[in-house]
Amino acid sequence: MLNRRPAPVRQQPPQSSDGLLLDVRNLKTYFHVMDGVVKAVDGVDLRLAPGSTLGIVGESGSGKSVTALTMMRLLEIPPAEVADGEIWFDGRDLLTLTDEEMRGVRGNDIAMIFQEPMTSLNPVFTVGFQIAEAVRQHQHVSKKEAWNRAIEAVRLVGMSAPERRVKQYPHELSGGMRQRVMIAMALSSNPKLLIADEPTTALDVTIQAQILELIRDLQQRTDTALMLITHDLSVVAETVQHIAVMYAGRVVETGKVDDVLLSPQHPYTQGLLSSIPGEKKRGKELSAIKGVVPNPFRMPVGCKFQPRCPFQWSRCEEEPGLIEIGGPERRSRCWLQAPEETARREAYEVAAMATVADVVG
């Protein structure tokens, strides 16, 4: 089901990815559907150092999950098509690997957990069996040893009485416990990168707090790199070090989490922050981002956010690139950040500061 892109075999990245675990370059994933082509991911760049954490934030349809699924080569091709780009992981371009080689990466070097743990677990096998199976898939150990490792993994994710838990079936566990099992399974092969796609969206707040703490804790203890995909700015705020905000298939803002959340440099990020309700907003109208996410078949020209942007002006008809702010880590895809737009940028910053003060002040 996964085709191999007939790409030239490149053993080394053309430019330096030194010290990087993951270097996604200009990734484009399109879906060919009846009505045309949906450019779900349209030129995404992401970089991640070993052991570091990156949050990808965006609303539904922003392309954040498709980016992750493309990295894992889990999309069915066709209708999906990786139209362009490279995914350098640990010195290899994942897009050039054979299916066989990719199976060695998936689950082994890169593990993934999903939003709904019930659909990711097989209902007819015990959780211990499933973890042990995952262990044996990637490591050459005996059945007995794999079983022991499953118990160890279950203990590691903080479940009580692991010897008993491994004999239970998924339906006997609560949502939070199932997510723990998924994490146990994902980490059982000591991956270099863990991708967590909305891992707490289906969970209650108190359980969400448990799972986030677990992910944070394990990430630090095992030194696994983490890519956390979520729509919730508050979840990334306390879990990751760097963030990339996505909109309509593109990264629109990146930087350290403190910088992005405390001084957002893209109107979309500011809009997301300002739509978080809370005490300070009581009695005021919530500043909603007007309109809706653009129709994928009728993408606006130029900046994809311009029809919804309160700061839009004529220049937005032209597509902005990711403009550096201060350093290469901090970028925003907005003309406001162009050096010559001083006056407009100042006006924007006044609004952005007010937003930040309202949310975190």
Next chain:
Amino acid sequence: MSSVDPMTPAGTASEAPAGIPGAVPASGNGHSDDEILVDIRHLKKYFPIQGGLLRRRIGQVYAVDDVSLEIRRGETLGLVGESGCGKTTLGRTVIRLLPATDGQVLFEGKDVASLEGRALKKMRRRMQIIFQDPVSSLNPRMPVSDIIGEGLLAQADHQNGWGKRSVRDKRVGDYLESVGLRREYSRRYPHEFSGGQRQRIGIARALALEPDFIVCDEPVSALDVSIQSQIINLLVDLRERFGLTYLFVAHNLSVIEYISDRVGVMYLGKLVELADVEELYRHPRHPYTIALLSAVPHPDPRIRKKRLVLAGDVPSPANPPSGCRFHTRCWLRERLGNPENCETIDPEFRDIGNGHRVACHWAEQITDAGVAELVPHLALARELRRQEALAAASAVAPQPAQEAPVSARPEEKVAVTASQEAATQLPEDGSVPPASEEPVPASDESARPMAEGSS
């Protein structure tokens, strides 16, 4: 055609303020008259668990177990709790979508459960509901005109003339406009709309019957963040325009904080705390409420807090713990050395002043300073920290300038007298608020240099 005047609900006592832009939505609305619209008394709703060959009742789920509260006309009562706590069941039982097992719901003094026939039908028109899932709550085979018109047809009589198609269609169009959709949309089917638009249709359907009281059952939790705030704004706006009373059920604490006048917290079928929204979010007194508040992630990355993480899951409502239902997960009980009455005596839902009601034997043990430590992102905690920072700064140097972060605007330096006194009578566990807001260093040891977004 854009006029909304003909839709002003008949029989609404209070004059709805005509959608003044920027009007104060939440507080101050409807508090002036304390008329109780919905009075819930000892309401119980149990679901049978059937089993065995003969499908005999082998147990029951105590979904709502003896809940009493009153909802005043014009107010928004928020109801929070985790899944399975009974908040949705409570909402549905109140408007008699589900029959109550025991207890009463008085709507304007009349017992909803005792109504039958025409009286019941008349009552139903005045109590409506907006559902969580905008997909499954709209019939995919009906055009919008029928979805909204169905209720009108059911409630048609000589006076309102809703039996006539033309009257109905006019009304459907009017209400579509009042929820921000175009009236031409009435011929379309649900699949032609986005999630936010479908939720607007659900709202129009509830509104078209001119209700006084609407149960909003998680109306925004299925929506994206940017759409969520559009719908919340709409609900606030409609509340002002039509003089509505909401029972707003949600699990998102910041949504509840924004929209509610008073807030009730539920745990395992019981109401554990009820207070005015500011009182509840500033001075929570039930250990479960504090745990919930502590669990909520906050967008300020400088507060990477040590959470108060509750152990385990919510127990089964079919077999709730004895005594206080929260005692199996309660952190306060643990700190107090596991007092016996938590396990044996179901705490009374008692008033601790200002209409603040709590069901905890040990609520008095909780101080504002203790809360501030456990929930560092609360406004109260911020103020305590700010005061301390100011005190420290003024002791060292006359300029308190660079100490406080971003938002140290002068108008925010509000004194919290209550919390100051509280700080002097700390519990023995030493709940001293953190000395100052420690900004987490952006590059702590575990952080590695990383760059993203090469072009």
